[in-house]
Amino acid sequence: MNRWLNILDYAIISLLRRRRKQIALVVIYTLVVAFFASVIFFTGALRQEAVYVLSDLPELWVQRLAGGRLVPIAQSKIDSIAVIRGVKRVLPRLWGYYYDSPSGAVFTITGSDSLPKGLKLLDAAIGGGLDSNQVFCGSGFPETHFTGLGQQLGLIDYKGCLHSFEIVGRFSSQSDLLTRDLIILSPSAARKILGIAKNNYTDLAVEVWNPDEAETVGRKIDRLFPSVRVVTSAQLRSTYEALFSHRGGIFIYGALISLFSFLILAWDRASGLSREERQELGILKGIGWQISDVLWMKFWEGAVISLTSTICGLVLAYLHVFYLNAPLLRPFLIGWSVLYPEYRLQPAFAFSEVLLIVMLAVVPFIAATIIPAWRGAVTDPAEVMQNG
Amino acid sequence: MLTHTWIITQTLGQTIAVILLLIVVFKSLPILMHWNRESASFLQLKLERRTYLISTIIQFVFWYQIAGLLLFLITVNNILPGSIKGAMCATGVLSVNIFGYPLLWIKLIAVIVYAQFLFLNRMDGREPLYPLTPNKYYWLFPALLLVIADFILSLLYFSKIEPDIIATCCSISFSTAKDSSIFFIAANVRMVPMLIFFYLSFALLVISVIFFNRGPELSFVISLGFTTTAVFLLKNHFVKYIYGLPSHNCLFDIFWGRYYYIGYILFSALIISLICSLLLLTLKYIEKGLSAPVKPIRKILQWGAVLGSTLFTLLCSIYWLNWIFLD
Numbered sequence: 001m002n003r004w005l006n007i008l009d010y011a012i013i014s015l016l017r018r019r020r021k022q023i024a025l026v027v028i029y030t031l032v033v034a035f036f037a038s039v040i041f042f043t044g045a046l047r048q049e050a051v052y053v054l055s056d057l058p059e060l061w062v063q064r065l066a067g068g069r070l071v072p073i074a075q076s077k078i079d080s081i082a083v084i085r086g087v088k089r090v091l092p093r094l095w096g097y098y099y100d101s102p103s104g105a106v107f108t109i110t111g112s113d114s115l116p117k118g119l120k121l122l123d124a125a126i127g128g129g130l131d132s133n134q135v136f137c138g139s140g141f142p143e144t145h146f147t148g149l150g151q152q153l154g155l156i157d158y159k160g161c162l163h164s165f166e167i168v169g170r171f172s173s174q175s176d177l178l179t180r181d182l183i184i185l186s187p188s189a190a191r192k193i194l195g196i197a198k199n200n201y202t203d204l205a206v207e208v209w210n211p212d213e214a215e216t217v218g219r220k221i222d223r224l225f226p227s228v229r230v231v232t233s234a235q236l237r238s239t240y241e242a243l244f245s246h247r248g249g250i251f252i253y254g255a256l257i258s259l260f261s262f263l264i265l266a267w268d269r270a271s272g273l274s275r276e277e278r279q280e281l282g283i284l285k286g287i288g289w290q291i292s293d294v295l296w297m298k299f300w301e302g303a304v305i306s307l308t309s310t311i312c313g314l315v316l317a318y319l320h321v322f323y324l325n326a327p328l329l330r331p332f333l334i335g336w337s338v339l340y341p342e343y344r345l346q347p348a349f350a351f352s353e354v355l356l357i358v359m360l361a362v363v364p365f366i367a368a369t370i371i372p373a374w375r376g377a378v379t380d381p382a383e384v385m386q387n388g
Numbered sequence: 389m390l391t392h393t394w395i396i397t398q399t400l401g402q403t404i405a406v407i408l409l410l411i412v413v414f415k416s417l418p419i420l421m422h423w424n425r426e427s428a429s430f431l432q433l434k435l436e437r438r439t440y441l442i443s444t445i446i447q448f449v450f451w452y453q454i455a456g457l458l459l460f461l462i463t464v465n466n467i468l469p470g471s472i473k474g475a476m477c478a479t480g481v482l483s484v485n486i487f488g489y490p491l492l493w494i495k496l497i498a499v500i501v502y503a504q505f506l507f508l509n510r511m512d513g514r515e516p517l518y519p520l521t522p523n524k525y526y527w528l529f530p531a532l533l534l535v536i537a538d539f540i541l542s543l544l545y546f547s548k549i550e551p552d553i554i555a556t557c558c559s560i561s562f563s564t565a566k567d568s569s570i571f572f573i574a575a576n577v578r579m580v581p582m583l584i585f586f587y588l589s590f591a592l593l594v595i596s597v598i599f600f601n602r603g604p605e606l607s608f609v610i611s612l613g614f615t616t617t618a619v620f621l622l623k624n625h626f627v628k629y630i631y632g633l634p635s636h637n638c639l640f641d642i643f644w645g646r647y648y649y650i651g652y653i654l655f656s657a658l659i660i661s662l663i664c665s666l667l668l669l670t671l672k673y674i675e676k677g678l679s680a681p682v683k684p685i686r687k688i689l690q691w692g693a694v695l696g697s698t699l700f701t702l703l704c705s706i707y708w709l710n711w712i713f714l715d
Binding site: 039040043047237238241242245246248249250252253256291292295299352355356359360363364366367370371373374377378 | 393394400404452455458467470513
């Protein structure tokens with residue numbers, strides 16, 4: 001044990017003695033680790049965000065398709081679905097997208113006379129439901145139009161007529177990911193803007209008593225009505241999961257190339273021993289160091305370099321993702337839109353992620369330096385000391 | 389699925405392991421052919437130097453494989469169930485295609501083979517004359533085969549996971565016992581004889597390891613019997629008491645934080661016990677050629693075999709007794 005500690009001690013002293021040579025290596029190594037650690041942290045946090053967001057959704061929703069495209073669904077379907085055993089409630093939904101030409105942004109319009117489940121208003125002028133000339137909106141519209149609570153919001157309906165609404169409530173920024181682009185109108189006003197006829201809805205949300213039965217109830221609905229598409233929240237969850245992992249994975253592949261080029265640098269650095277280094281090894285062996293001692297020393301040197309860089313990289317990635325909100329990765333990983341939700345990622349720091357990053361960073365480095373280290377360790381002391 | 393970060397990391401690690409082992413096997417061929425302990429030629433000196441490289445690489449690959457096994461367990465038990473419909477833990481994830489379980493077995497066997505080589509290497513390194521060289525290098529061939537099999541199976545397994553196919557996890561695999569013979573057996577074998585056999589084999593293992601130094605074959609056979617019974621009983625009997633659910637026979641949920649990661653402790657104890665009894669057997673066969681005293685080594689291995697099996701038995705029994713006395 002003592003012998004190992006002495007060798008470690010020597011390795012650290014020898015690294016510090018040649019610190020100028022190591023700094024460039026450590027800096028590049030740190031940057032490479034920081035890059036893929038950022039991707040891992042970021043996708044992990046997004047995945048958690050998606051789980052949190054999707055937890056409030058109903059288990060099933062039913063959409064009507066015609067020619068592969070979404071069309072409004074008739075109210076009569078509600079009663080037919082509500083009688084299926086296992087169904088708790090069928091909630092008709094009115095929603096659609098609205099292109100706002102002054103700001104160039106696309107807003108989501110929802111028709112509802114009360115607040116959707118799980119959303120909180122930051123400030124509200126009214127206590128109860130919405131009148132036909134009032135709206136609740138997310139932070140997107142007031143920001144792009146420089147308006148606020150109590151002021152007017154103009155929307156053009158599908159026929160081209162302008163309608164004016166009073167903003168009576170704004171959502172808090174905590175739910176920005178969900179509500180940034182949201183405008184909630186009363187159902188009658190929403191029908192007018194979106195052009196949905198009376199007794200028609202955009203789609204239906206279905207709540208079931210037992211979430212485990214959602215899949216079966218969904219299959220039943222599918223069989224009863226040939227023109228509908230049934231989406232389960234479990235499907236949505238795995239789609240998001242797959243999407244984030246897939247995008248993250250593509251980034252990691254990109255990072256692997258930089259890792260490989262870095263490894264070539266490390267390999268080259270480890271095999272091209274300078275004259276002093278060769279002499280040092282020769283002297284160490286001359287005074288009685290075994291090949292295994294020198295190998296251990298080289299191993300400790302590699303371990304110190306790679307652990308230092310990995311820890312620095314982890315800290316950098318943590319700051320980048322959770323403190324600065326991942327400015328370098330966000331545009332590529334979450335999609336593109338004029339209205340970006342301004343939200344803070346919740347620090348999701350799993351031990352398994354750290355293990356993953358350490359494996360990705362340390363294993364290839366040590367592997368790349370084993371053979372050069374051995375070459376150095378088997379140097380013949382007499383030869384080195386004679387030839388210099 | 390090959391774009392998943394966890395899978396990329398493992399595939400990268402496996403690729404490195406295959407490359408390093410290929411280098412090692414290639415470098416060990418001259419040692420196997422030309423090693424001559426008595427010679428003082430330059431070739432012999434070169435070969436002796438080469439042994440250091442080989443043992444360093446094998447040590448590295450061994451530790452990587454241990455970490456890789458951990459990474460694989462986390463992947464199939466905690467990460468992938470989120471992406472595979474119907475899968476709640478590794479049972480569902482491993483059974484999404486035919487490569488899952490063989491992959492897990494290969495990884496476990498590989499750990500034992502590396503342990504065997506590292507032990508031989510360690511014993512050899514203690515001697516000035518390297519009595520076990522070059523014969524110990526024959527172990528590199530099964531190690532290489534296992535690492536290649538591991539690599540190919542990993543690629544096949546991960547690339548053939550289709551997230552939209554519904555996996556049959558515990559809920560289904562345990563309710564329809566007729567599908568699989570092992571569940572069929574489990575439903576029919578009475579637990580009491582198995583439990584008696586388990587505790588008996590544990591007692592026999594401890595006695596044979598401590599008192600019959602000359603017969604490690606016996607201890608190894610008992611250890612094999614003990615390990616098999618232990619895994620069978622853990623799956624069909626003890627886990628119920630760990631979960632506190634009589635219907636839940638899942639072998640992989642015990643690796644979750646919810647159950648205090650007890651699975652890692654239980655399986656580490658079991659594997660350590662098995663490896664130590666195997667190494668005791670190995671020690672008997674190489675003992676004659678060794679000049680340094682082997683007694684302390686044997687003592688460590690005996691302690692490993694006894695403590696590992698005792699820890700496993702004790703932990704399982706505590707869970708079980710806790711429920712008996714609680715009611």
